[in-house]
Amino acid sequence: MSTGTDKQPILQARGLVKRYGNVTAIDGADFDLYHGEILAVIGDNGAGKSSMIKALSGATIPDEGTIMLDGQEVRFKSPLEARRAGIETVYQDLAVAPALDIATNLFLGREQKRAGPLGSILRMLDHKAMRREAERQMKMLQIGIRSMSQAVETLSGGQRQGVAVARAAAWARKLVIMDEPTAALGVRESGQVLELIKRVRDNGLPVILISHNMPHVFEIADRIHIHRLGRRVAVVSPQTHTMHEVVGIMTGAVVHDLEHPGDEHEDDKGPGATPAGEQQPQ
Amino acid sequence: MSDPQTQPSGQVATAGGPSEPPASTKRGRPKVSGDRIAQLGPLIALIVACIFFATQSDRFLTLGNFSLILQQVMVIGTLAVGQTLIILTAGIDLSCGTVMAFGSIVMTKLAVISGVPPVLAILIGIGACAAFGFINGALVTGLSLPPFIVTLGTFNIAYALTHIYSEDETISGLPSVMTALGTSFRIGGTAFTYGTLVTLALFAGVWFMLSQTTWGRRLFALGDNPEATRLMGIPVKKQLLMVYVVAGVIYGIAALLLVGRLNVGDPNAGLTDNLDAITAVVLGGTSLFGGRGTIIGTLIGALIVGVLRDGLVLMGVQSIYQVLITGILVIVAVSVDQLARKRI
Numbered sequence: 256m257s258t259g260t261d262k263q264p265i266l267q268a269r270g271l272v273k274r275y276g277n278v279t280a281i282d283g284a285d286f287d288l289y290h291g292e293i294l295a296v297i298g299d300n301g302a303g304k305s306s307m308i309k310a311l312s313g314a315t316i317p318d319e320g321t322i323m324l325d326g327q328e329v330r331f332k333s334p335l336e337a338r339r340a341g342i343e344t345v346y347q348d349l350a351v352a353p354a355l356d357i358a359t360n361l362f363l364g365r366e367q368k369r370a371g372p373l374g375s376i377l378r379m380l381d382h383k384a385m386r387r388e389a390e391r392q393m394k395m396l397q398i399g400i401r402s403m404s405q406a407v408e409t410l411s412g413g414q415r416q417g418v419a420v421a422r423a424a425a426w427a428r429k430l431v432i433m434d435e436p437t438a439a440l441g442v443r444e445s446g447q448v449l450e451l452i453k454r455v456r457d458n459g460l461p462v463i464l465i466s467h468n469m470p471h472v473f474e475i476a477d478r479i480h481i482h483r484l485g486r487r488v489a490v491v492s493p494q495t496h497t498m499h500e501v502v503g504i505m506t507g508a509v510v511h512d513l514e515h516p517g518d519e520h521e522d523d524k525g526p527g528a529t530p531a532g533e534q535q536p537q
Numbered sequence: 538m539s540d541p542q543t544q545p546s547g548q549v550a551t552a553g554g555p556s557e558p559p560a561s562t563k564r565g566r567p568k569v570s571g572d573r574i575a576q577l578g579p580l581i582a583l584i585v586a587c588i589f590f591a592t593q594s595d596r597f598l599t600l601g602n603f604s605l606i607l608q609q610v611m612v613i614g615t616l617a618v619g620q621t622l623i624i625l626t627a628g629i630d631l632s633c634g635t636v637m638a639f640g641s642i643v644m645t646k647l648a649v650i651s652g653v654p655p656v657l658a659i660l661i662g663i664g665a666c667a668a669f670g671f672i673n674g675a676l677v678t679g680l681s682l683p684p685f686i687v688t689l690g691t692f693n694i695a696y697a698l699t700h701i702y703s704e705d706e707t708i709s710g711l712p713s714v715m716t717a718l719g720t721s722f723r724i725g726g727t728a729f730t731y732g733t734l735v736t737l738a739l740f741a742g743v744w745f746m747l748s749q750t751t752w753g754r755r756l757f758a759l760g761d762n763p764e765a766t767r768l769m770g771i772p773v774k775k776q777l778l779m780v781y782v783v784a785g786v787i788y789g790i791a792a793l794l795l796v797g798r799l800n801v802g803d804p805n806a807g808l809t810d811n812l813d814a815i816t817a818v819v820l821g822g823t824s825l826f827g828g829r830g831t832i833i834g835t836l837i838g839a840l841i842v843g844v845l846r847d848g849l850v851l852m853g854v855q856s857i858y859q860v861l862i863t864g865i866l867v868i869v870a871v872s873v874d875q876l877a878r879k880r881i
Contacts, residue, residue: 335770350765352758354828363758364769366751378750 263326264289265430265461266311266342271320273306280306281317282485288430293452293462295472298482299505305434307482308465312344312432313337324429341428345419347435353408353415357400358382358389360407361422392425393417396454413444417451424455431455432463437471449475469498481505578873579821579837586841590848597851600727607733610843612637612798614736614836615791616814617821618743619784621835624818625747626760626780627827628677628684632669633788634810635695638803640666640792642699645708645802648715655712663789669695670785674778692811699804708802719797732794739790744832756780761828809860816863817842819870826874841866 268286272279280303288294298304309315311322313331322329324340331337334344351360367381367388368374374381386403393400398417400410407415416436423431433452437445445468453475456462466472472479473493481489481504489504503509590597616633623630644662647653653661669691676687718732747753759766759773767773795806821838823830842863849859 334768338770344768346768350762350768352761352765352828354761355754355757359754359758363755363766364771366754368751378752380749380751380754 264323265325266463267323268307268311269321269323271307271310271317271322273310273315273317279485281310281320284320284482284486286311286480286487287490288461288463290461291456291459292477293456293464293475294478294480295464295466295476296480296482297466297469297472297501297505302482302505303485304465304482306485308432308434308463311337311463312342338426342430342432343423343427344432344434345416345423345436347438351407351415351419351422354406356404356406357393357410357418358386358403360418361385361389361392361425363422365426388425389421392421395458396421396424396451398451411444412440413447416440416444416448420448420451420455424458424460427460430461430463432465434465435467436464437466437468445471469502472501473498483507579834579841582820583837583841583844586844586848590844590851593848594851597848600725602847602851604727604729606840606843606847608730608798609846610839611730611732611736612791612795613810613813613817613842614839615739615794616788616810617817617835617839618736618739618832619787619791620814620818621821621823621830621832622743622756622780622784622787623684624815624823624825625756625827625830626777627763627825628777628780629688629815629825630673630684630781630784631688631811631815632673632691632695633688633784633791633814634807635692635699636666636669636785637788637792637795637810638805638807639669639695639699639702640789641796641806642703642708642802642804644792645711645715645796646703648712649708649710649802655714659715659793662792663786666789666792667782667785670781670783670788671778673785674781677781678774678778696808703802703804705804707804709800711796711800711802715793716797716800718794719800730797732797735790735794739787740832740836743787747832752776752779757828812867813842813863816867816870819867819874822874824874825871 264287266286266288268284271281271284271286273281282303284303284307286307296304296308306315310317313334313336316330316332322331324342329337329340331340337344352363355363362385367385369377369379369381373379389403393403396417398414398421400414400417407418410418416439420431420433420436423433436452437448440448449471452462452464464472464476476493479491479493479496479501480487481491481501483505484507491501491504500509587597596602616637620630620633640662643665644658647661648655648658651658673684673687673691676682677684718735719730721728721730723729747756755766755771755776758769759771759776763773796802799806817838818830818835819825819838820841821830821834821836823834823838845862845866846859849862850856
């Protein structure tokens with residue numbers, strides 16, 4: 256990855272607004288995701304972070320504002336359009352079909368068909384090729400599952416989420432959005448999924464991680480986008496801010512002044528406190 | 538930029554020395570899925586039933602009796618094929634029997650009374666069944682109504698229309714094309730009907746569709762987890778509607794088989810066939826909760842229903858007791874299904 260492309264966000268939003276009747280869910284929100292990073296998006300319940308993520312992934316259409324993917328403006332009308340543009344989403348509630356095998360789940364909606372008329376006319380599936388590709392994908396992400404024809408329900412919770420992550424990583428060409436990927440998992444399994452998310456980033460896909468779990472965020476995020484009252488109030492680095500400070504900004508206990516970074520905390524002179532949107536990943 | 542429809546883009550696999558796999562392989566052998574039990578159970582039940590009846594009646598284990606069972610299973614089995622498709626989507630179709638009866642009356646009355654060419658009349662009859670499938674599917678997908686209620690309604694509508702259109706008359710004097718599937722051929726002195734072949738071909742065709750095609754895999758997926766299937770960009774409602782229409786066409790084929798077997802158009806046929814078809818599907822190990830099941834299981838389930846009916850007749854058991862036993866069987870099969878799922 257050249258450093259030149261790092262200057263330009265892979266995904267950028269400016270001035271997003273979404274109103275539902277009298278409620279303003281997104282109130283002029285900005286957003287930046289850079290190449291090679293895991294950006295955690297945090298915010299209290301009702302802060303509007305999921306509304307913003309929905310706008311970025313095509314699940315809702317914002318009333319105002321622009322979204323740029325790789326420097327080009329995009330207007331997604333559905334999640335399918337976002338997916339076609341190279342944005343994949345992993346959902347918290349394990350969006351896999353438990354009775355079906357791993358290969359089928361990985362290729363659901365994008366099945367590989369046999370060559371020739373068997374595929375084009377009979378729409379016959381190429382089971383072998385899909386299993387082979389699934390195996391390659393799982394190996395690449397070091398998910399230790401032996402048989403791709405195993406039903407997903409026979410896997411542990413962490414492995415199941417691994418299948419969902421592998422599916423997103425396999426198909427995403429630009430970035431992956433992970434919506435609370437560890438919310439349904441135990442401690443050990445969460446750890447496995449966090450490792451997996453790092454591996455996805457190291458393999459070249461930037462990741463947006465939505466999470467309520469501060470330790471998880473601080474463990475793997477490169478930058479933290481803090482959302483409050485419908486907009487981004489700060490972007491900080493886990494190196495320069497403590498969990499306590501971040502929660503303070505998130506709940507409004509600490510006013511993080513975007514114009515005068517560092518004011519809310521005297522010791523804070525780190526780069527993590529530069530104004531949101533201008534800060535570059537390390 | 539690779540075409541998303543053909544190949545995962547697969548970002549470059551540069552990362553990672555061989556670190557500990559996150560999802561541990563240290564677990565022992567994979568848990569035996571409830572499906573395994575569900576797959577073997579029906580076959581064992583069929584064999585046990587056969588052994589039991591063989592000890593009760595000398596006539597049970599004869600080729601002639603086997604042929605008779607197949608003929609009886611033909612109509613129920615065909616209905617059960619359509620029913621399997623719908624139950625796999627976590628739906629149910631109570632209307633299958635009366636829709637079939639309606640189709641059989643439409644094709645026979647058109648041909649005999651209205652003088653429509655028989656082949657055309659057959660196609661219109663099958664089309665009438667497909668139309669009922671479309672109505673069921675449209676109400677289930679369009680208005681999100683529960684399939685149980687929708688098909689309970691169309692069960693009655695089809696029943697009423699059958700009697701209104703036929704004016705309660707049995708239609709006889711059918712053209713030979715219509716009864717062709719009821720005629721038989723001989724293998725070693727035993728007669729088998731052509732209709733049996735049609736039923737078996739239908740099972741084979743649906744097996745292929747379910748296990749080898751995109752359509753089939755997606756049908757399982759939408760029955761298993763409709764939300765996940767939708768999120769993967771599959772047009773769930775369109776596919777669900779298609780399933781009901783395809784099932785309707787299959788009921789239409791069942792109507793033709795019924796006409797061939799009875800040699801008349803009978804407005805009172807098919808009234809209890811819905812329960813027999815559902816019994817066959819459930820006995821065959823297909824889960825009423827959707828997403829799990831096999832078409833081969835349904836074939837075995839239909840054979841169990843046929844063997845039970847036939848065996849009980851040979852034992853001289855009154856027909857009302859057969860109904861009693863079928864009712865008990867359904868409940869046992871559904872309970873087994875439920876318990877098997879809970880263990881997972």
